[in-house]
Amino acid sequence: MKKLIVLLLLNICTVGMAMSQIVADSVQILFQPGSSRISPISNGRALQAFTDKVRRCADNGNLDRVLVRAYTSPDGVSTVNLRLSADRCQSVADYIVSNAGVDPDLIDSDPCGIAWDRLRRLIASDHHVPGRREVLDIIDYTPVWVVDTHGNVSGSRKQRIMELKGGQTYRWLRQNFFAGLHYAVVELYVKRPENESVSKEDKPLVFESLQADKMIDTAFSQMKTPAMPTDRMMDRMPRPRIADGGCMAPRxxxxxxxxxxxxxxxxxxxxxxxxxxxxxxxxxxxxxxxxxxxxxxxxxxxxxxxxxxxxxxxxxxxxxxxxxxxxxxxxxxxxxxxxxxxxxxxxxxxxxxxxxxxxxxxxxxxxxxxxxxxxxxxxxxxxxxxxxxxxxxxxxxxxxxxxxxxxxxxxxxxxxxxxxxx
Missing domain, CATH: 2.40.160 (Porin)
Structure with missing residues (x-):
């Protein structure tokens, strides 16, 4: 019920936004665990085609903004994972700025940390997960951080999953699903013409984003864990050109x-x-x-x-x-x-x-x-x-x-x- 209320509120808030912008295209980018470097091997022509479309929209004056959302798996320290997802947003933004030549201010970043929602959908769609029902209940009813009456952290969602069945469930999830949680979703928003009215068939942006996520989840559920490039392969890969001397945010x-x-x-x-x-x-x-x-x-x-x-x-x-x-x-x-x-x-x-x-x-x-x-x-x-x-x-x-x-x-x-x- 709470999720339905939140979804309805998001839908109401985004209707006004939908009147002035349209999701014209989206692309997903896979990352190697622990890395924020963009791998051409994992992402292929899709990222280049998306970047070309961003450049064309910018040249035509139709570009409104680009939204980058990045995720990680539960492995590792939660604060480090949040920082890693922010670095992945930064890496994608740098790539688009360098190769599409757009203003960095047109790119919005949303580092989301651990991809709990996608992990839940993958678990729900696979009956081979050991302790499937129990782990779904943990994700649904256990907060990310469990806090006692004094405000101290006494547990976490990840800890509960790691303790389930003596760690068997967590090891299975790591082997089968975690590699698919290192990704970013990039959405291209274009301006809606002023003389174009919003029809009843136009879908709110929140539903378009959810539909894109479902399509990606389906692709993950139908394939085995993707083989990630080795360190030697990564060293041989050409790195993308980066604007402003190498990064948007030098230290x-x-x-x-x-x-x-x-x-x-x-x-x-x-x-x-x-x-x-x-x-x-x-x-x-x-x-x-x-x-x-x-x-x-x-x-x-x-x-x-x-x-x-x-x-x-x-x-x-x-x-x-x-x-x-x-x-x-x-x-x-x-x-x-x-x-x-x-x-x-x-x-x-x-x-x-x-x-x-x-x-x-x-x-x-x-x-x-x-x-x-x-x-x-x-x-x-x-x-x-x-x-x-x-x-x-x-x-x-x-x-x-x-x-x-x-x-x-x-x-x-x-x-x-x-x-x-x-």
Whole structure:
């Protein structure tokens, strides 16, 4: 009854969506257990034909969006499986962006983790499953995580299945069904013409998706466990070309501020991704120039930490971001007549934009302002000595950050296999 209510609610919510978009095509992609790499051997011409259709729809202006849903088997740690399904979504999205040339923002990802629904349908259609009735009851009535009255996890659906018949049922499922649960479903949505009305024969999107899943399940139930390519075969396979230097979401970026370099203040910044929209960076600036005979000194050392929130998915890739920064440093400025030596702290907010350039490089522009507090000693240089004048404090509110940086993108996430998970 609960499933029926949920299905009806989904149907009502998607009717409005169906009036403006149509599922024009779909394709399924098989993965090797534990891997997020797309195998041409397993997927053949179907993926290429789907990508060609996406490109044609984009060229005609009919492309609305592409939805990627990825799954794994119950083997492995559940949190790792969820991360693996997200990596598979990312890998498929990268492939489509690279080979169809579409905007990455038109691709939506839905990492679904363990494919419990498909596993249940496969079990229900095969009477050779040991403990078939019991395992179906576990999937139907045991939540993914069992929580006690204190909110602590006391068990799980997977644990119940592993304990059934001393592990015999779980071993049978692993041998016969689990290989078919490593897959992704990709759906192509196109725009409905404005003058085309929705007829009674038009099916809501939720039923189209369910029908596609049933067709895939039927194909799995009629064939044996697919033979997956070996590691040696995978190493020999040509990898798909990936846009934006290899991945949509590089883990690390190495930067240098060209404006600071022009001001003889070399800088280097290391930024790494914290999530799909968050990143963190550590920056250091150092200038240590001094001319003793002329009593001129330009010495500055500053280090700062910044946290950024990206407007688009895939931080460190491209687009706008906002951030907050804080730092500290010390300095010694002397022009031959006066000198100022001190230390200070600063904090503020910033906004910036990143433009990809080539496969591994990008240009970043950023500006920001906030508050700076410094305490310094004023002195007069005289015959190789510094004559102390006074000590002062200064609070400054205004612009504190101006960057035009060259960025080197590192750590391509979708370009390597995941060794853990199922």
């Amino acid at each position: 690390i970026a190495l930067k240098t501020n060209l404006l600071y370099a022009a001001a003889l203040l070399p800088s280097i910044e290391l930024e790494w991704r914290l999530g799909s929209r968050w990143s963190m960076g550590v920056e250091g600036n150092l200038a240590w120039w001094k001319r003793r005979e002329e009593h001129k000194c330009y010495q500055l050392a500053v280090t700062s930490v910044a946290v950024r929130r990206w407007f688009r998915r895939g931080s460190l890739r491209k687009g706008f971001y906002t951030g907050a920064f804080a730092g500290a440093g010390l300095y010694d400025f002397e022009n031959g007549r006066k000198g100022y030596r001190g230390e200070g702290v600063l904090a503020g907010i910033s906004i910036g934009y990143l433009w990809p350039v080539g496969r591994r490089f990008a240009i970043e522009a950023e500006g920001g302002g906030g508050w700076m507090m410094t305490r310094y000693k004023e002195y007069i240089p005289y015959e190789g000595h510094h004559l102390y004048v006074r000590t002062q404090n200064l609070n400054f509110y205004g612009p504190l950050r101006l960057k035009l940086s060259l960025v080197w993108l590192l750590g391509k996430r979708a370009c390597r296999d995941k060794k853990r998970g199922a």
